[in-house]
Amino acid sequence: MTALVLSMIEDDWFGEREFTLATPVAAIRRVSYDLSLAEPLTLASGSTMTALEIQWEYFDLARKYADEHGLECIGGADVGSEVLRRWESVLTGLETDPMSLSTQLDWVAKYTVVNGMRERNGLSWKDSKLALMDLQYHDLRPDKSLFARLNMERLVPDDGPGGIEEAMTEPPKDTRAYFRGKCLQRWGSSIAAANWDSLVFDLGTDPLRRVPMMEPLRGTAAHVDRLFEGCDSPADLLERLGS
Numbered sequence: 001m002t003a004l005v006l007s008m009i010e011d012d013w014f015g016e017r018e019f020t021l022a023t024p025v026a027a028i029r030r031v032s033y034d035l036s037l038a039e040p041l042t043l044a045s046g047s048t049m050t051a052l053e054i055q056w057e058y059f060d061l062a063r064k065y066a067d068e069h070g071l072e073c074i075g076g077a078d079v080g081s082e083v084l085r086r087w088e089s090v091l092t093g094l095e096t097d098p099m100s101l102s103t104q105l106d107w108v109a110k111y112t113v114v115n116g117m118r119e120r121n122g123l124s125w126k127d128s129k130l131a132l133m134d135l136q137y138h139d140l141r142p143d144k145s146l147f148a149r150l151n152m153e154r155l156v157p158d159d160g161p162g163g164i165e166e167a168m169t170e171p172p173k174d175t176r177a178y179f180r181g182k183c184l185q186r187w188g189s190s191i192a193a194a195n196w197d198s199l200v201f202d203l204g205t206d207p208l209r210r211v212p213m214m215e216p217l218r219g220t221a222a223h224v225d226r227l228f229e230g231c232d233s234p235a236d237l238l239e240r241l242g243s
Helices: 002-010 024-032 051-069 077-096 106-121 128-137 164-169 177-190 221-228 234-242
Strands: 191-195 198-201 209-212
Touching: 002 051, 051 077, 106 128, 177 191, 177 198, 177 221, 177 234, 209 234, 221 234
Parallel strands: none
Antiparallel strands: 191 198, 198 209
C-alpha cells in the first residue's frame, strides 16, 4: 500500500486532492485511542475527515491509478490486485465490525487478548497485570510471546525460500542492500559505519574508506557478485572498486 501511494505521489496522481493533516503527530495519538473510528481529524485545509474516510479516499484513488498505470510498481498485476483486494477488505471490516479483523490486524488482535483478560478478571485498564500482558504480547521470543500463540493469518512462511528466517540473514538481491548485506556478512568487523547510501571501512592502518552507494538499483547481485569473486578481504574489495 505504501509503495503504491508513493508511486501515485511521484506521478502527481493526487492533483489538487489534499489530505495533509493540520497536526499530524497529535492526529496519530487521537486515532490510536479512537476505537469508534469516528474521531474527526482537522486537515490543513480546515476541513475534517476521519482516519477511515482518508483511507477510503486513498484506496479509491489507488484503484483508479491501477486502472490507468497498472501495478508494476508493486510487483505486477497478481501481487497488486491482491494488495488492493486486502486493502478494501480491511477497510470494509473496519467500517462494519473492527473486531472481525482480529486475525489480520495487530491492534485488533492485541485489544482482543488484553480486553478478554480484563473482562474475565474484572480488571481496570490501569491494572499492572494488563501492563505485563502488553509487554508479553510484543516479546519476540516465540515461546514467550502472546502474539505467537494467536491464530493470526500468515502471508510469509518462517523458513524456506522467501521465508522470514532467510530474510533475516540474506539481503534482497535486487537493490543496493545486497552489496551492503554481503559486505557485512563477510567483513562486519572491518565496517565502521553503514547506512542507506554508504559503507565506511576501517582497515586498521589506513584512513577510513567510504564507499558511496547513492543509486538504489546499483549494488544488486547482478552488479556485484562477480566483483566479490576472488576478494578474500575488504582490502581486496576496495582495491577492485578503485580499479
